[in-house]
Amino acid sequence: MTLELFSQYIFAGITYGIIYAIVAIGFNIIYNTTGIINFAQGEFVMLGGMTAISFNHYLPLPLAIICAVLVTMLIGALIEIAFIRWLESPSVLRMIIITIGLSIIIREMALHVWGDSVRALPYFSGNVVSSITIMGASISPQVLWVLAVCSLMVILLSLFFKFTSLGKEMQACAANRLAATLCGINAKNMVTFSFMLSAALGAVAGCVVSPITSSQYDMGTGLAIKGFTVAVLGGLGNSMAAVAAGLLLGIIEAFSIAVGFPLAFQDAIAISLLLLILFVRPHGLFGNKEAARLKEF
């Protein structure tokens, strides 16, 4: 394989990988504050992309994206307030089933609102054919947008959890909900906030990939499966590990095509990897075995 081809595959892998990582971080944020897997996470990505496309008919692109992110955050908050908040000490399984139901409802509603046509946001800069050559690989400028925006989100998120008091309060809820309550922190509001944050992350990811992958009402399911695989691969709840695991999955997928693996089976890679990791290393590649055992799920 030539160097040009190699770096071409690497870039393709990183692009998809970082999107998977963002979806996985969305899973992790909600998992950390509630202990549940929000299977509607992929739908946040879809909603972000689709609403941005709709807003873009009336507003300039940057404004349309901001509005789409805000709308998705609002939907995330409403979901939590309407379906999760009022449950009195619900079981983890019950909440997970609620999120699966929600993902189906959101998908069907999106089908009614937008139909089943495939849409896309315009390229942020340049167009479909413009490309930049880096290390011999021809890269669409949108790929650089994806990398820049997603990396920025990861950095901002880690700064948010490290240095802001709201971030620390959310972390406290994740570390020990009872103790956080006894410090006077309203744990329920923190859960609402974690849904808003995950929704915003998903929406931003949905907007930046839309020009490359296009958006459709059912794009969320596939992304949710990939994101979940990545979250488990890295170790549930560990966002930095999710970035590494996401890049790993993206690059594996890219090179599977290089070695002649049929494109149609590409999704099977993620699922096989998920099964494999659940069989042999359920706490994830970077997860802590003892900590994983303590978790109820």
Place this chain on the structure above:
Amino acid sequence: MLKIRNLESGYGKLRVLKKISMHVDAGEIVTLIGANGAGKTTLLSTIAGLSRASGGDIVLFDQNLKSSAPQEIVKAGCSLVPEGRQVFATMRVEDNLILGGYVQYQRSKGYCQSAELAAIYDIFPVLKERRDQLAGTLSGGEQQMLAMGRALMAGPKLIMMDEPSTGLAPLIVRDIFQIILHLREAGNTVLLVEQNAKSALAIADRGYVLETGKIILQGPAADLLGNTDVQRAYLGRDVDAATATCDI
């Protein structure tokens, strides 16, 4: 300061507390002793709002806290140091303390975090040494001190402690009880729940004895220490032998 009247509470159909009445005055150490399952922890978590009371009143100053949410109760000035410490294990010691001050910095912009932290580090010098360590890496006694420091950061008028001596070496237990005495001297009010009845009564002003959800005895701590029923049931002393030989 804290008045509890005919408090009833439980889990589902199980009634754990049966019409409990008690009070804590400002500047006191009041201890609540009793065997496993007597309802000590349930009483504290009902006061803290973690369990819902099904009847009766909890009044702190003139504010009825019976149906308040836990965070409202912390804001009202009543902090609980929970059983088993419950520190934020994955966070730094100092962050644990800062989070303890949450209600204070929510309350006023003029809140001086560094001064509050310094005051806590004065009481618990070991926490200052370990402030950048993760709380989960502390020893049991240090975690207990951290849990107490975190509760104090909220600036409580009443601090409730659930079994602070559990699982600690006797020397550390003595330190913890010394600190509780020191807190009282500094003007704090403490409601202390303990299985270690002897140590608890030794530092307390008054005590209540809880048995199967009812208060069966109350009075000055010294009287309870001398009470033969208490001695037999909670202090592990063979009263008949003790009176025969007049020692111990």
